[in-house]
Amino acid sequence: MEALLQILAILFLAKIFSELSERVGLPGMIGEIGAGMFFAFAMKPDDIEVVTFFAELGAIFLLFTAGYREVHVNDLKAASTKALIPTLTQILFAFGFGFMLGNMFGFGFTESLFLAVAFSPTSISVVVKTLIDTDYLSSKPGSMMLTSAIFDDVIGIFLLSVVVSVATLNQFPSAEHILGILVNIIIFVIIMILLGWKVFPRLFEQVQKMHTRESIFSFVIIIALLSAYLSEFFGLHAVIGAFFGGVLLSDLPLAKIETVQKKVSGIAYGFFTPLFFAFIGLTVETEVLYTAGIFTTLVIVLALSGKLIGGFIGTKLVGFGSKDSLIFGIGMMPRAGVELVVIAIGKELGIISNEVFSAIVLMVVVSIIVSPILLEMSIRYKEKGLTEPEQKVA
């Protein structure tokens, strides 16, 4: 009964806070994290085992829907390789800054690695609205951001796979270990590709003929869970498999029927992912942030500047002007879902401390608030530079 009340209260608060967040122009997930913090403060729950379980499913569904609805394999093929250089530099700098920070504070190898991976991904959707409002979506840095984000997702998932595998060793991996991890990843990928190529299309042909209610929807969910389970079996984390399963289903007509997509989206965004974000808020220890003030500040500054500097240098290397490079670097700063999944996994595995966890949650929130503002300022700065000479002529 206690668990039922917890889920009920968290879901209710998440939706109310999410609405408030949307009304002030921020993504709903900020409100959902806030709902979790409010719940922890108001109810002070002792046992959150059931909420934790649902939150884990939330992380699985978050990445599954990212693959199922948002990735299209052909986009990857079409993405210009020109974007590879800026993508690699911004990831490299963010990753490097994260690892360096861990070392500075005397963290172990695995914890530093987790910090580095949590610094690496970007959530471009946070700044799409700003790009639209400023009419910069189709600009040179705007389209580069979109292309870069395609690679960014894939590299982020790959880094997460490696770090989770390394984490289970709990020591600096030897060449033998790394080879073992790579073999596991390759076997997993081969099995998934075979399933996606040969098994899933035939399976859905049969499933659509079934008389039982909602058979296609159920099988989409079954594949999400199966992929998650398989990846755990091969020593990767469940969320990686869920993402992969989603990508494989994303091109399967019977699994992507509009009515089925709506149901998957409904269960993911209407139930599981709000619980995941609220769980993140629920487990944040705000008092830790005060005691570890310098660390938290450095997490925020380095995570954001890593993307900014890396993005700036990368785009300069492919011939962008300084102002366009600045716009690109800022556009790469926001973090959201994947970063939170990374640290939730780190915490679940007992690798990252409460300080690191709470500081990264704060970094994600700050990046979501600050990036659109800075992006708009940088675009105005560029526009000002463009209009001034004209004014002088006039």
Added chain:
Amino acid sequence: MSENEEGTPERTDVRKEEEDSPRDRTRLSDICADVKISEVMSEETTVVRESESIEDIIELMTRTPYHSFPVLNENDELLGVIGQDNILELLFFERSHRHHHTHLMAIKALSEDASTLMVHHPVTISPDSTLCDAADLMIKHHIDRLYVIREKKLAGVVSRADIIKKIHGLRRQ
């Protein structure tokens, strides 16, 4: 519906026909299993080529009464579908809610040709499938039209209207 002298609604032709030969559901099910999709589909289909621009597609939509168009490559293989829904969604992308401002939608909103604008996963059916198969798919999954594929190439389209037209013909026999 017209009214007779007493002011009560006159029976429609369909109703009259039902009384003349009561509607036999089992019989219709039997018949539909014997009708091949190739007998029902419309072979003359307005198509869009993968390299066609958004302007051409919008113009096509103003000239034809159809809601969606199959997108084909140079070998006449079906790549995807472009419908009024997704064209409107992309044209008004800037006005849509933040939830729709996803990475994929932003890429689509920026694209200019059919291959990026289209939805990649149309539901297809073989010409040797039966009318029953097509009806089941449409009813169960609320699908308006199915694309008929023969050896990877688009052979035709079956819409709900095509099925109703065929059934109408069968019931009149």
